[in-house]
Amino acid sequence: MSADLAISPEKSYALVNFKPLTGDPEQSSFDTIIIENGRISAIGKAEDIAGDHQGTDSLKKVDIGGLTLSPGFIDLQLNGCGGVLFNSDISTNTLDIMHETNLRSGCTAFLPTLITSSDEDIRQAVKVTREYMARHPDRVPGIHLEGPYLNPQRKGIHDQDFIRTPSCAMIDFFCDNADVIAMVTLAPEVCPEGTIEKLSKAGIIVSIGHTNATCEQAKAAEQAGATFATHLHNAMSPLGSREPGVVGAVFDSHALGAGIIADGLHLSWENLRIAHRLMQDRLVLVTDATTPAGTDMETFVFAGQTIYHKDGKCSNADGTLAGSVLTMIAAVANSVRAGIEPQAVIRMATVNAAKAIHVESQMGSIAVGQFANLAIFDDNFTLLGTVSGGELKLQK
Structure with a gap:
């Protein structure tokens, strides 16, 4: 149009x-x-x-x-879209393209998401995001670092070669740049004691993700300061009858928020409805979108692998999901069609996200x-x- x-x-x-x-x-x-x-x-x-x-x-x-x-939609997990990927081109030009693409789906603010990568790339991503935030605080309230401190057993598409335990120097770097680093996704069971406390006390939202933590470990992470979970149901220990896992810990909590990918591929519509029924305004719509979102691209490179985009699904050669091509307006529409009341869905796409990263005084309403x-x-x-x-x- x-x-x-x-x-x-x-x-x-x-x-x-x-x-x-x-x-x-x-x-x-x-x-x-x-x-x-x-x-x-x-x-x-x-x-x-x-x-x-x-x-x-x-x-x-x-x-x-x-x-x-x-209110304009807010996406807390956006790897790329419009033919670009933040991991592949860490630049303000990439963020401009992501923003312009987002506007076609009603998304006016987002956390550019850098998945597991080198310390050098992390530092560059923080530098670029800082520059962009200074020019466009209405568009980007911070960066989301998804990894590299993850559990290899739940790595998904993330590059095994870059998954590692945190160093004191990098945790100090994160804390020193807490005004830019809005969210860090980590697996609590692979991080040294005190990591979550230090990050959360610095003002960074610690999100549990790509994790094989037990329910007890996830609850300990919440006690230490974690307040969110990354793409609920995906790349985390599932809800079981005797071991509730991370999913069970999130459902049993009265405070943990979570992002959820409402595309019908990352989880069933039943699981979307169940999560909302239990969590209400702690649930946040995210896209986890990658390069092809907003385009007709059929292949792209992500985490060093060729990813195939077909029938709305992004996956590598062995079928592992690699983000999505979901847009925020589609996530909203899907959630309404799945049976969630429209006012609640709008909150999931706006103010719930703003509250999750403490920017509700600036956006989301x-x-x-x-x-x-x-x-x-x-x-x-x-x-x-x-x-x-x-x-x-x-x-x-």
């Missing part, structure tokens, strides 16, 4: 004539959103806003045509003071526009 209307983030304007789907059924009714300098400056009824804010009558009004409007990050779609969840840091792109 071609963009019929675009407004730069420097412009002030009002959005009108939309159906709000905010994720908060108790939020007061509103029919107008005013955007100034890349942020939401007012929401409410048009007549009330006009009385409270001088000069609103002269603002350009953008008619959304009765479409649904929600339609609220005054937040970045103007919004998704616009029809009743069939066809994405028709976005507002990204105040920049409106409306398509028809």
Whole structure:
């Protein structure tokens, strides 16, 4: 689709004539959103806003045509998309391409995800992300380091040659860069005692993943400061009758959050519904998307292996899943069609993610003071526009 209307983030304007789907059924009714300098400056009824804010009558009004409007989606696990992969090209150009591709699926903020790699690549990824965050804080609230401190028994597509135990020097580096490193996925059973405590006390979200931990070990990790689990059900010890594993520990917790890949390939729809029924707002939609997402590419290289993209599935020659081609709007639509109530699904794609990484004051809701990050779609969840840091792109 071609963009019929675009407004730069420097412009002030009002959005009108939309159906709000905010994720908060108790939020007061509103029919107008005013955007100034890349942020939401007012929401409410048009007549009330006009009385409270001088000069609103002269603002350009953008008619959304009765479409649904929600907070922009937030993806906490994005390896790549649009033909690029962060692991393969650690650059701000890659992040730009990922962002532009994301906008076609309503995703306005994401954690670029670097999977298991060398210390040199980790340092470079942190440097690049820091540069990008300085320019675009509305797009990237940090980086997600998925590995390299994983259990080889649950490595999935990750490169065995780079999986290792953490060094004191790198853990110190992580802590020194906690303002950029939003999340670290690790297997608690392979990390020295004190690793999780140190990372969490520095302000990094520790996520349990690619792990063969017992339920007891996972609960100990939670006590040490872990607050999240990476792609629930995938690359982790499963729920068993006598050994509940990591899945059981997550379900039994009252605090652990988890990402989940709602593509019908990484887990069944029954497991999606069960997870949501048990976890509610601790559950977060993620894509775990890779290079072909948003393209028609049939092969690509990931973790040193040739990956085949066919029928919506990404896997290597032996059938091991290698991320996905899922988009956030598809994850939302899939979850609604699986039977989860739409307001709850929107929370899974927005504010739940923001809360998981402690940025809910900046994004994830339609609220005054937040970045103007919004998704616009029809009743069939066809994405028709976005507002990204105040920049409106409306398509028809």
